[in-house]
Amino acid sequence: MSRLVLKFENSSLKEVPLGTRPVTIGRAPDNDIQIDNLAVSNYHARVYSEAGSLVVEDLNSLNGSFLNDIRVERAMLKDGDNILIGKHEIFVDQAHDAVLPEDGLRKAPAPRVNETMVLDTEERRKLFDMAAAAGERSQLSSKRSRIPTLTVLYGRTDQKEYRISGKLIVIGHSKMATVRLRGWFLPAVAAQINKHEDGYYLGRGDRVPTLNGVSINGLTKLNDGDVIDVSGVRLTFLYRD
């Protein structure tokens, strides 16, 4: 006879025989296996037999059901499996089961739980439609047509104003610098600006720039009108039409 054994910290608390009726697991008292623990949902999971196989199904519980340490929504069970619910374990014992055709069971493909998969095109399209709708709501589209610029307020640079394009904008003496600093003993990379999905971010180089008078601490998002000071140069970041 197949059975489920409820265990807590390696001691068996209860045994429930497996029949044709599903076995329910949860905190509510009318479950077949009741677990009185706040981490367990009222109706947490159930175990039942389907087409000759034993299946565990999570009932949308808050903290999830784990099969051999992998979180599962629904998975096939085999002899020796452990279902973890909260801190309680439920051991699957099919060892004494002479009725089930063992060979047939073993030949079935092993359940692949939590396997990585890729969305098909239809589902992706739905997601992007949602994304587009959300984008319109936040009115990002109106900002996109405006061109980000850096204007030099003072200091020696190769230009007075820069239209920003590209993902990486370097301020410094280096050849790859967009904003090239002029003079002696200047750092190759004084600071850098990175383009992210939601805007431009100022980061340090060999110097730590200040933004509106305050030294930055890690990547800091640039807003319209911000003033950047680095290596004796002052720049302002502006979105222009």
Add this chain to the structure above:
Amino acid sequence: MRPLLHIEAGARTDLGRVRKNNEDCYSIDTSLQLYVLSDGMGGEAHGEVASKLAVQTILTHCRQSENSRATPIFGESSPDVSERTNRLASAIHLANRKVFETASANDEQKGMGATIVAAWIEAQRLSIAHVGDSRAYLLRAGTMDQMTADHSLVAEKVRVGILTPQEADASEMQSVLTRAVGTSSTVEVDTDEQVLLAGDFVLLCTDGLTRMVTDPEIASMLLTSTSAQEAAERLVDLANDNGGVDNVSVIVLRIAEKSESLFQRLKIWKRHSG
């Protein structure tokens, strides 16, 4: 006067504590300064096939482009990034084609695919390209930033604001990707660039690390290890200690000022002055 950086690399891939085979794969070419990491998928042993093929294709394509500027570009080039970064994206487009063609030619391998995160360093500039949910992090002056945006269903939902990060962490849909290499005939590749500074750490990793280990834990491992290899070992050990539910792979790059002795400088000077 070009600033010289010394790049120390460490890497490790591990089965983890639950999986039966390792579908992750990485490769490092220190002469090219090219670092590639991949997480395969597709069941049975096909995930391994996909990740290995993708990684090898990327290395071959980049090496070839170094030898011959006539090497064709695959996929569309972006005006937003450098030629070098576009080349890295091109390599991923080619890898996508190879994996897709291989999978299409073999019924058993249908649907196999892989994630990719790749880093290529030229002088002081770091090029990053990725597809899927393998990540690149930059740890600079005590702050760790994720340079890549996961191409996963939950991450995309968080970005458009229909899911909170907390809901994403608890979601059972974490394994659902919105992009992968090799699952369709074309793929969109994301790219990014950074200027590297002495003291930086760059980390490439598969989700086997980031699902088991928090960002602050990762940062502390990087900062307290005495070498890049030690950091890589300790990160994988920590992922396994925390459960190791998936294969886990990391590449750690430690960026330092290149210190050349006066004697070495003289040798270089002598060689150049013939």
